[in-house]
Amino acid sequence: MKLSAITDVLRGDKQADRVVPPSGHTAWLTSFTAAAMTFLAVFALALSLAAGRLADRWGDALARSATIRISAPAGQMDAQTRAVLDVLATTPGIVRARAMEDAEQRALLEPWFGPDLPLDALPIPRLIEVTEDAEGYDSEGLRQRLAAEAPGAVLDDHTRWRKPLAVAAGRLRMLGLTSILLIGGAMAAMITLAANASLAANSQVIRVLRLVGARDAYIARAFVRRFTLRALIGSAVGAVCGMIGVAFLPSADMAGGFLTGLGFQGAGWLWPFLLPPLAAMTAFLATRFAALRKLKELT
Amino acid sequence: MIAFENVAYSYGGGELLSDVSLRLAPGSFHFLTGPSGAGKSTFLKLCYAELLPTAGRVTLFDREVRSLNRDEVARMRRRIGVVHQDCQFLDHLPLAANVTLPAMVSGRSAEMADLKDLLNWVGLAKLGDALPPQLSGGERQRAALARAVIMSPDVVLADEPTGNLDWEMSLRLLTLLVELNKMGKTILIATHDLNLIRAAKQQVPARVLRIAKRRVQLAGADL
Numbered sequence: 257m258k259l260s261a262i263t264d265v266l267r268g269d270k271q272a273d274r275v276v277p278p279s280g281h282t283a284w285l286t287s288f289t290a291a292a293m294t295f296l297a298v299f300a301l302a303l304s305l306a307a308g309r310l311a312d313r314w315g316d317a318l319a320r321s322a323t324i325r326i327s328a329p330a331g332q333m334d335a336q337t338r339a340v341l342d343v344l345a346t347t348p349g350i351v352r353a354r355a356m357e358d359a360e361q362r363a364l365l366e367p368w369f370g371p372d373l374p375l376d377a378l379p380i381p382r383l384i385e386v387t388e389d390a391e392g393y394d395s396e397g398l399r400q401r402l403a404a405e406a407p408g409a410v411l412d413d414h415t416r417w418r419k420p421l422a423v424a425a426g427r428l429r430m431l432g433l434t435s436i437l438l439i440g441g442a443m444a445a446m447i448t449l450a451a452n453a454s455l456a457a458n459s460q461v462i463r464v465l466r467l468v469g470a471r472d473a474y475i476a477r478a479f480v481r482r483f484t485l486r487a488l489i490g491s492a493v494g495a496v497c498g499m500i501g502v503a504f505l506p507s508a509d510m511a512g513g514f515l516t517g518l519g520f521q522g523a524g525w526l527w528p529f530l531l532p533p534l535a536a537m538t539a540f541l542a543t544r545f546a547a548l549r550k551l552k553e554l555t
Numbered sequence: 556m557i558a559f560e561n562v563a564y565s566y567g568g569g570e571l572l573s574d575v576s577l578r579l580a581p582g583s584f585h586f587l588t589g590p591s592g593a594g595k596s597t598f599l600k601l602c603y604a605e606l607l608p609t610a611g612r613v614t615l616f617d618r619e620v621r622s623l624n625r626d627e628v629a630r631m632r633r634r635i636g637v638v639h640q641d642c643q644f645l646d647h648l649p650l651a652a653n654v655t656l657p658a659m660v661s662g663r664s665a666e667m668a669d670l671k672d673l674l675n676w677v678g679l680a681k682l683g684d685a686l687p688p689q690l691s692g693g694e695r696q697r698a699a700l701a702r703a704v705i706m707s708p709d710v711v712l713a714d715e716p717t718g719n720l721d722w723e724m725s726l727r728l729l730t731l732l733v734e735l736n737k738m739g740k741t742i743l744i745a746t747h748d749l750n751l752i753r754a755a756k757q758q759v760p761a762r763v764l765r766i767a768k769r770r771v772q773l774a775g776a777d778l
Contacts, residue, residue: 464644
């Protein structure tokens with residue numbers, strides 16, 4: 257396909273446009289299809305981008321923090337806690353380490369055990385919150401030192417949790433992108449069908465044009481331009497509606513749940529503007545392919 | 556210009572034309588006669604590559620039609636003006652736009668003055684804005700002839716161009732074709748109208764081809 261085929265469609269030819277009769281409902285079907293598909297694509301895009309952000313946020317937050325859990329008899333708990341803090345204080349890559357207060361631990365357990373938890377009466381391990389710097393620390397070396405200095409201390413660097421979370425978020429992102437591809441494919445299929453129907457309905461027009469010397473490219477261009485413009489306009493409407501819909505989704509700050517935060521942030525709001533040109537390009541390719549194939553059948 | 560070499564055309568298992576060999580020289584004027592269903596329209600369609608021969612060779616402007624790709628066929632047809640028997644038009648375009656269609660599709664513009672003169676000559680000057688479905692059979696035939704000659708093609712093929720016209724208008728259209736022929740254009744008219752042939756022969760050295768028994772023969776000069 258020559259680049260001129262695209263520029264010809266963009267430039268337009270008023271006379272060539274006239275040779276195809278004005279169409280009725282099929283014009284609206286194409287625009288509606290493009291609008292609906294782009295509307296869905298905006299949400300798929302929002303899902304994909306949000307999943308990406310979620311994956312980054314989870315990975316980043318979990319990667320920069322770790323917990324040391326000390327399980328020791330009540331008489332040794334303070335000594336082992338001090339020993340662990342001493343070890344941490346001399347471990348490169350650790351910015352901060354602090355033992356959690358009883359009140360904090362109670363607050364963590366409260367959702368499961370209620371507010372009247374007798375913390376003193378239960379053998380609850382002491383938790384030490386560790387924050388690492390950008391370089392990180394040698395987790396294996398730290399485990400060995402802890403084993404020597406405080407046998408009841410267990411380092412949990414969150415790797416076990418981080419991996420499935422990151423995998424889940426990554427798959428969610430892939431799901432969003434796959435949805436966009438499927439939506440694009442479905443739109444191409446629908447526009448191809450509409451173009452074929454239009455070409456078949458105008459077979460007499462095509463025959464006359466061929467008989468007076470019109471080239472296939474000339475005839476195809478009239479159809480392709482029409483369908484491309486319809487898809488572009490429909491898709492632009494769908495994109496705007498989708499963006500309005502996304503803008504009205506509850507924000508993460510308001511509800512704080514897992515599914516909130518779906519949407520676009522900052523420059524991410526520019527991504528939906530790519531969808532109408534992509535829809536137009538999809539329509540262009542689908543219609544051109546359908547038109548050139550159909551023309552060979554018709555004349 | 557147009558040459559047939561041992562051309563045959565079969566349709567639906569039966570042979571419509573058989574072993575046709577002839578040459579339409581540049582600037583020649585031919586009539587094609589024969590009974591209904593003898594294959595006159597088929598012969599014309601072979602002349603502008605709407606049909607391909609099932610045997611033999613058809614050559615247009617020194618190119619064998621089978622060797623032409625679709626774009627080349629389109630370019631070739633710009634050099635051939637055709638008046639179809641069923642006078643096909645784009646029904647959504649006004650008559651004037653239909654007449655200038657050959658110019659439109661070839662990216663050229665027909666001179667408005669030429670268009671006006673032409674429509675005037677074929678008696679359609681006041682119907683330029685009319686849509687084809689609003690025209691009578693005769694008006695459609697005249698419009699089809701105007702469309703066929705608007706770009707001054709090298710060859711004009713006309714399939715019963717005067718079938719729905721009165722004698723006066725038939726002579727008027729014949730005069731147009733004769734004038735084109737005098738300008739060096741090749742003319743081939745399929746017709747039953749012997750009076751039209753006689754009228755033409757008084758103006759130009761027209762030759763008559765007759766289709767009979769699947770063959771195309773040069774008829775005698777006694778028409």
